[in-house]
Amino acid sequence: MKFDASQFDNLELENIGQWPAAAKLILAVFLAIVIGFLGYMGLISDQMKQLDRVFYEETTLKESYRAKYHVAANLDLFRAQMVEAEDTFANQLRSLPNSHEIPGLLDDITFVGTTSGLDFVKLEWQPEISKEIYIELPIDIEVIGPYHSFGQFVSKIAGLPRIVTLHDFKISISQSDSEILNLKLQAKTYRYQEEAAK
Template sequence: MSLDIKALTEIQWSEIELENVGDWPVIVKIICCTFVAALVLFFSYSLLVSDEIDSYHSAVEKESELRSTYQVKYAVAINLDIYRQQMVEMEKKFSQLLKRLPTSNETPGLLDDLSYVGTTSGLTFLKIGWLPEIKKEFYTELPIKIEVVGTYHEFGDFVDKVAQLPRIVSLHDFSINTSGDSELTFSVVAKTYRYEEGIKK
């Protein structure tokens, strides 16, 4: 290495010209060739290889994505018969649930049903009546305001009987207050629902 450094220090750089490349010292030719080779490698990588590598990585990512998509679709396809059977069962259950929703002709009878289960539970009605309808996306809520007097046990029996009604009725916003004569006042909003066939989902 010391010889190379010595050779470099002895070069008369002012005498080196492009027109006399053949007369350049060997060490200078080696340096120039190495520099040119490095430039060729750099530009070859930048212009040719780099884009190909990026394309390769993109292709690998795309392949991974396609594999994942394929696995998901394959899992769905292999279970297609099961999904179809489940869809039929869900449609059947949905149809059964719709049948449990009262029609406009049946809603007056629902008040009679609630009155009946309340009185058979030992409750005394203070108030029972319809509240304004509440329109939803594909159904209508039909709330009923109920106020009764009785005991905790009678309230529990009433709630149990409401759950056993053939039509869907849910209880909301209930409150229990004591009155002066040791009786309890039970206030609740019972909601039933009407399916609106004309409304698009």
């Protein structure tokens, strides 16, 4: 079959039966492509999207299963860790002063300072600072004394049975005696916020 472009010049849609074989073949291939494309778009692409969604859901479910299997397989270990964490939390709570012990804490700090060889210039509570699950109780402290007494003081504060942290250290030399230093700092203790636990 020879290809002659002139045979396509006078083609009319009303007279398809009279078209040359090459033109009919081209039309048939074109229609097959259009029908195939429309069929793909109408039927297969929706199925492909659904298949992708199902594969994604399967992957998600498998990951969820693995995580739950890991928890179930180690459930006794997790329970033991939970009991241990609760015990640790309870011990930490016991280290926090309750509202009845807070006034005695000033006495403890005063005793620690004086037995370390320091003289108190200032020891006063500051306003409470409410945090998420605890209340911060700052205490401004100013003491004077020799350098080594400061070390003893800090060491003894760390040894108190209740949690007390020290912040914002400022050390300066006394104007009257170069052997005597002035220490300003803020001690903080903490109280559990009962309402936050509920």
